[in-house]
Amino acid sequence: DAGVIQSPRHEVTEMGQEVTLRCKPISGHDYLFWYRQTMMRGLELLIYFNNNVPIDDSGMPEDRFSAKMPNASFSTLKIQPSEPRDSAVYFCASSFFPQGSVHTEAFFGQGTRLTVV
Amino acid sequence: TQLLEQSPQFLSIQEGENLTVYCNSSSVFSSLQWYRQEPGEGPVLLVTVVTGGEVKKLKRLTFQFGDARKDSSLHITAAQPGDTGLYLCAGARTNAGKSTFGDGTTLTVKP
Numbered sequence: 001d002a003g004v005i006q007s008p009r010h011e012v013t014e015m016g017q018e019v020t021l022r023c024k025p026i027s028g029h030d031y032l033f034w035y036r037q038t039m040m041r042g043l044e045l046l047i048y049f050n051n052n053v054p055i056d057d058s059g060m061p062e063d064r065f066s067a068k069m070p071n072a073s074f075s076t077l078k079i080q081p082s083e084p085r086d087s088a089v090y091f092c093a094s095s096f097f098p099q100g101s102v103h104t105e106a107f108f109g110q111g112t113r114l115t116v117v
Numbered sequence: 118t119q120l121l122e123q124s125p126q127f128l129s130i131q132e133g134e135n136l137t138v139y140c141n142s143s144s145v146f147s148s149l150q151w152y153r154q155e156p157g158e159g160p161v162l163l164v165t166v167v168t169g170g171e172v173k174k175l176k177r178l179t180f181q182f183g184d185a186r187k188d189s190s191l192h193i194t195a196a197q198p199g200d201t202g203l204y205l206c207a208g209a210r211t212n213a214g215k216s217t218f219g220d221g222t223t224l225t226v227k228p
Contacts (some may be wrong), residue, residue, distance in 0.1 A: 044218075045216075056214065078227075091159050098212050098214045099207075099216040101212055106166070108159025
């Protein structure tokens with residue numbers, strides 16, 4: 001397996017534009033996580049899915065952010081409209097077991113570096 | 118809110134030195150993980166500890182989970198430039214589904 005695949009690796013967009021980040025989890029993993037990483041706030045969980053169903057979206061900063069998982073092999077994180085303060089590295093991760101399980105390991109993608117100007 | 122505080126925030130040492138980084142919380146966790154993140158990459162899991170007082174060793178890295186399962190430490194012996202990176206701890210409660218990450222310790226090991 002190639003691991004968690006994210007695209008694009010880098011995205012530069014103008015304020016007000018729609019941005020869509022994409023993620024392909026590892027096949028067979030039932031849990032998918034979207035994180036945002038900044039110097040100021042560290043690594044924050046935005047939302048996670050179990051079997052394609054959103055379980056906890058309490059980390060989504062505001063209504064401008066939305067995430068979908070239409071099937072087990074694909075997820076998107078959309079920001080509309082984007083703002084400069086959304087600039088960050090966005091990570092997708094997947095795992096077979098839930099976090100908190102003895103056996104769990106989250107596998108992270110390489111991230112998407114988003115810059116909103 | 119489960120808050121994990123890591124210290125120090127930044128650490129710069131010479132090759133061959135020993136170091137310890139800490140991860141502290143007022144909350145009890147059922148499991149605690151340590152990840153290492155290199156520039157331009159996502160975090161990679163190093164270890165999971167689940168039992169209070171547990172000690173795990175991974176080559177030159179020694180991980181300890183506090184007796185009360187509220188804190189953890191990572192000790193590196195004879196650090197090498199390849200150890201350079203961001204070290205993150207992450208705590209979770211049993212089958213909580215999600216983990217809380219600390220702010221990380223940025224380690225630089227100079228040759």
